[in-house]
Amino acid sequence: MPSIFTPYEWFARWCVERVFGLDPATRLGSSLEFFLYDVPKVLTLLVMVSFIVGTLQTWFQPEAVRRILGGRRRFFGNVAGAGIGIFTPFCSCSAVPLFIGFLKGGVPLGVTFSYLIAAPMVNEVAVALLWGLFGWRIALTYIGFGVALAIVGGIVIGLLKLEKWVEPFVWEVPLGAADVETMPLRARLKEGWRSMREIVGKVWPYVVGGIAAGAFIHGYVPGDLVVRWAGPGNPFAVPVAVLLGVPLYANVAGVLPITEALVGKGMPLGTVLAFTMAVTALSAPEMIILRNVLRPQLLAVFIGVMTAGIIAVGYLFNVIL
Amino acid sequence: MKIQILGSGCAKCNQLKESAETAARELGIAFEIEKITDFKEIARMGALVTPALAINGKLKLVGKVASPEEIKPLLQQS
Numbered sequence: 001m002p003s004i005f006t007p008y009e010w011f012a013r014w015c016v017e018r019v020f021g022l023d024p025a026t027r028l029g030s031s032l033e034f035f036l037y038d039v040p041k042v043l044t045l046l047v048m049v050s051f052i053v054g055t056l057q058t059w060f061q062p063e064a065v066r067r068i069l070g071g072r073r074r075f076f077g078n079v080a081g082a083g084i085g086i087f088t089p090f091c092s093c094s095a096v097p098l099f100i101g102f103l104k105g106g107v108p109l110g111v112t113f114s115y116l117i118a119a120p121m122v123n124e125v126a127v128a129l130l131w132g133l134f135g136w137r138i139a140l141t142y143i144g145f146g147v148a149l150a151i152v153g154g155i156v157i158g159l160l161k162l163e164k165w166v167e168p169f170v171w172e173v174p175l176g177a178a179d180v181e182t183m184p185l186r187a188r189l190k191e192g193w194r195s196m197r198e199i200v201g202k203v204w205p206y207v208v209g210g211i212a213a214g215a216f217i218h219g220y221v222p223g224d225l226v227v228r229w230a231g232p233g234n235p236f237a238v239p240v241a242v243l244l245g246v247p248l249y250a251n252v253a254g255v256l257p258i259t260e261a262l263v264g265k266g267m268p269l270g271t272v273l274a275f276t277m278a279v280t281a282l283s284a285p286e287m288i289i290l291r292n293v294l295r296p297q298l299l300a301v302f303i304g305v306m307t308a309g310i311i312a313v314g315y316l317f318n319v320i321l
Numbered sequence: 322m323k324i325q326i327l328g329s330g331c332a333k334c335n336q337l338k339e340s341a342e343t344a345a346r347e348l349g350i351a352f353e354i355e356k357i358t359d360f361k362e363i364a365r366m367g368a369l370v371t372p373a374l375a376i377n378g379k380l381k382l383v384g385k386v387a388s389p390e391e392i393k394p395l396l397q398q399s
Contacts, residue, residue: 062369062384093331094370094384096360101369173364191385198386289329292360 005041012037031219038211038257042132046200046207049128054195056087058188062098069115070106074158075151077111082150085118086143092120092286099293100170109166110158117306118150121281125203126252130276133260134269142273145317149277149309156305165298206254213254217261227266238314241271242307245278252279269321274314282306322352322399323378327363328371330356336386337372344389348396 012033016022022029065084069077090098095116102112122143131139183191230237248255259272282303291299324341328334338354345352357363366375370384374392376399382392 066369090370090384093329093333096329097363097371098369100360100364101367104364169361173361194385 008037008041008044011040027219031215034218034261035211035215038133038214038260039208042129042207042211042257043200043204045132046125046128046203047196049131050124050199051192051196053087053089053124053192054199055188055192057089057195058183058191060084060088062088062101065115066102066105066107069102069111072108072111074108074110074155077108078114078151078154078158081107081111081114081154082118082147085115085150086122086147088119089123090119092283092289095120095286095289096292099290100173103166103170104173108158109163110154110156112154113157113302114150114154117153117281118147120283120286121150121277122146123280124199126256126276126280129207129253129256133256134263134272138269138273141317142276145273145313146277146281149281149306149313153302153305153309157301160301162298162301165295165301167293167295170293203253206251207257210254210257214257214259214261217258218264221261221265223265225265226262230262230267230271232266232268232318237268237271238274238318239311241275242278242282242310242314245275246282247284248279252276255279268318270314270317270319273317274310277310277313278307281310322350322376322396324352324354324396325357325366325375325378326354327357327366327368327373327375329360330358331372333386334372337374337382340387340389341374341392344392345396347389348393350396 013024015036016024016029016033020029020032022032024030024033065088068084069081072080099112099116102115103109107115127139127143130142227233230241256272256276259267259275263269263272287299287303290302294302322345324345326334326338326341328337334356338356342354345354357366363371363373366373366378367380368383372386373380373384374382374387374395376395379399381395381399
């Protein structure tokens with residue numbers, strides 16, 4: 001079936017056969033074709049998605065988000081928080097100032113969490129990679145489940161009334177105000193361009209390395225090995241994938257191509273989605289940084305709700321697909 | 322002139338500090354630079370996203386690693 005990626009397929013096949021003189025049916029040939037097809041395709045998508053998100057992001061500066069979410073009630077606030085989180089990926093080092101600024105700005109705790117869950121989980125790198133490796137349906141499914149999880153997680157934390165487990169200093173900080181700059185469209189596009197260069201510049205070695213590892217698995221690792229460990233017959237594959245994902249923060253670009261090769265050998269997609277969510281949303285460094293503003297009890301509730309939610313998404317997806 | 326870099330000490334904050342130092346030096350401005358890593362202080366100054374840059378106590382740049390060229394006009398205005 002021809003698609004926008006057909007030229008990439010053609011290019012990979014041409015390189016393998018004409019440039020390297022290999023048969024794509026051999027192990028080396030099929031590994032090489034996998035690599036030469038995936039690298040340009042994924043990098044193209046990464047450039048596109050990160051430029052678009054980087055540009056859109058300029059409309060959702062944190063001050064503006066705080067104004068939109070301030071004083072919102074449950075549910076609608078959670079939906080808005082999770083929705084805005086799609087366009088505003090942020091570095092985990094900003095989680096704490098954001099958290100303080102939102103709470104002090106009158107954003108309810110549960111709504112703040114909806115935003116804090118969705119923003120890092122639905123990020124341009126994960127979406128571009130899922131799109132390139134598994135197709136746009138899977139990328140959209142990931143966004144959909146991610147937003148749903150952020151809404152539900154935020155509502156649960158809001159209903160539990162856990163404000164008492166926020167570190168007391170958070171409520172005592174006097175809040176400064178920053179000017180919100182209004183930008184002309186040109187400046188927004190420039191900002192998108194800068195953001196794209198920063199992300200692609202940081203991530204491309206992981207993409208290439210990950211795809212190289214995936215290409216090796218694709219050509220050389222026997223399928224029955226994968227099916228035995230990660231296949232539908234192993235009921236613990238989803239929780240194990242989630243646990244593996246936690247320490248792999250920021251390496252979503254390096255590990256997703258490996259999972260692509262594993263899916264090709266029989267690993268179910270729900271396990272991959274759960275794994276990706278664990279990598280992006282349950283990162284160890286972010287938890288350590290959030291400990292600055294959350295009492296251990298609230299941090300435990302947050303991690304518990306997220307872990308349960310992500311595992312549920314994995315199982316649910318494996319069942320419906 | 323007092324330049325402050327706000328952030329928890331990640332790589333981006335160091336890049337921003339270097340940019341600011343370069344910009345000030347190239348303009349020949351006498352400056353002192355300070356890193357603020359305390360979250361309370363960062364919130365008090367009004368930064369929601371780090372790294373951020375403040376000049377003479379006023380927030381000028383939030384959430385991005387600016388180049389020296391982008392920082393120069395901010396220094397000149399202050």
